[in-house]
Structure formats: C-alpha cells, structure tokens
Amino acid sequence: MEGPIFKPKRKKGLWDFGIKAGLLGAFLFGMRYAMRRPLQWPVPDTISPAIFATKVLHTSAGQIVYHESGSGQPLLFVHGIYPGASSYEWSKVYPEFAARFRVLAPDWIGCGESQRPKARLYAADYVRMLAEFIHATCGQERPILIGSGLGAGFCVYLASQHPELVSRLLLFMPSAQADLGRKRLPWRTRLASRIPLVNRLVYRNHHVTRAAVRLWLTGQAFIDPGLVTEEMVEVLTTCGRQYGAEYSILNLFAGRLGFDLEARMKMLTQPVTLLWGDQPGYPRLEWAYRLQPSIRNCNLQILEKTGPLAPLEAPGRLVEVLRTQLESELGVFKVI
Secondary structure, three states: OOOOOOOOOOOHHHHHHHHHHHHHHHHHHHHHHHHOOOOOOOOOHHHOOOOOEEEEEEEOOEEEEEEEEEOOOEEEEEOOOOOOOOHHHHOOOHHHHOOOOEEEEEOOOOOOOOOOOOOOOOHHHHHHHHHHHHHHHHOOOOOEEEEEHHHHHHHHHHHHHOHHHOOEEEEEOOOOEOHHHOOOOOHHHHHHHOOHHHHHHHHHHHHOOHHHHHHHHHHHHOOOHHHOOHHHHHHHHHHHOOOOOHHHHHHHHOOOOOEOHHHHHHOOOOOEEEEEEOOOOOOOHHHHHHHHHHOOOEEEEEEOOOOOOHHHHOHHHHHHHHHHHHHOOOOOOEEO
C-alpha cells in the first residue's frame, strides 16, 4: 500500500513579495512619469486669428501673451480657467468687434501661451494681474470687460475693487468656486491637489489627453456634440499639455481661486449684462435670477439651447447678442 502523496508547499511569501514589488515598481514608474518634464508642443496658429498681432506684457506674476487688433475704446475678452484654457475660447467671437473697438484677448498666467510659473496663485493674484494688464495696455481709457466662467468672476472682483478701471461688464455665466455660499470642489479633489506628484499624474493622464478633452467637450461643454471640431480638440489638448500648465489647475483644485461672487456683485457700480445659457449644468440658471436683483444696473439675457462653452459652440449667436448690448442701453430681461 502506497503512502500519502505530499505536494510541496507553495512559497506564498515569495509570491506576495513579487506582487508587492510589482505594484511598487508600477507606482514608482508612474511617479517618474509625473516628474518628467513634458515635451514643449508647438501651439497651433489657430489659437488666434491671423489679423491679430501677438504681444507680450511683463507683469508681477509673469509674462502675459495677448492678441490685439483694431482701434477705439478697449474691449477686453477674458477666458475661463479649466484644463487647456486660453484666449482661444473667444477667438471665434472677438474678431467681429475689431472694426469698432480696440480688441484685446490675453491668456491668463498659467494658461495658453502665457508664462506658467510653479506658484501658489489666489483669486486676488489673478485680479492684480488683470489690473496690471489694463494699466499697461489701456492707459487712461476704461475698457469694457467681456468674460466667461471664472474669468468673468475675476472681472467682477476687479470692477468691485477698482471701479475706476472698468467702464462696463458683459459676463457669460460667471462663477467663483464658492458661488452663493457653496464650495463646488469635493474633499477628495482638494486632498489630491495637496500632493503635487499625484495631481500632476492625474492631470496628464485624465484631464488633457486628446480623448479626455474630446469627451469633456462633447459630454459637458457643448450642448450639440456634433459642433466639436478637430481644431478645438487640438488647441485645448496642446495648451493643456504645455510644461507647467498643470499649476493653474492645481490652484483651481486646491480651492485657491474661490471668493464670494454674490458679495462682489452687490458692490458693482458699472452697468452689467449677465448672459446665461438655459441648459442644465454649472453654473445653474437659478443663480442668474438670484444675482440680477443684487446688481444696481443689470440686464439679464438668457440664451436658449446654450451651454458653458458658447463662445466656441455658438459664436455667431453670441456675437449678435454682444453687438446688440454694446450698441444699445441696458434693456429689460428677455429670452432670446
């Protein structure tokens, strides 16, 4: 009779060690990738119209690149803050006003072709650089500010702090992170932003890949996904992948760019036009109804079937609305 057959014991300790070593290696490889300086991608010429001159201005926060054309009263177009953001957001709109105004379209520090310093910047820093830009480019003239998103919020902040620098505001869906007493960013996002290497890894692999940019445009930024073009995907992806572009988003995710928009709105003395899309999303339409009564001289225009990136999705309609507002006195509320 044969005895029992004994199978050799599997070396479980070595197996577990191998798995852990593999995971550690993958993590270290990811960290190495996150720390690596990305290639400097050439920004497409389509970031601005050919008729506009591209100039550079030195400010206390760094070099601002801006586009300029036309003559007359300064008309300043200010873009929002998001991965891949730049003055390209307004590039299908602002050329239509160069015949009557001196049009200026800057890239915020940290965005587009402007300098992208590794620095902690707060809302007050963006407002200061906007004030410096106006002082340097507009002289004694008070420009009209046209802004969108968080850029529009910074315009409100500046106009409330330095009313002598702004003659009028036309604001498309302004925001300020802490809108109407709420903090938009979940705690997980704020926590990840405090770990720069993790933030950089997530940013490069989940926010500014071509696929991620296309998904954001078609799924959130545009109401009609069919209007998203390859040019838009290329410009936003290229701007978002420039070296140092993640620092402005790090400041955004860390909550450093937030302020009380409603309180600043109540301080405004300039004429204001609020432009708002009627589709669900952020910032919500009911905020427009709440903000309008708090402003002394405010006109509310609601754009039907319009989302948060209307300057790129529906530039023709936005041009029409802006032209009407600029050529007439502030009117009453209406839906267009």
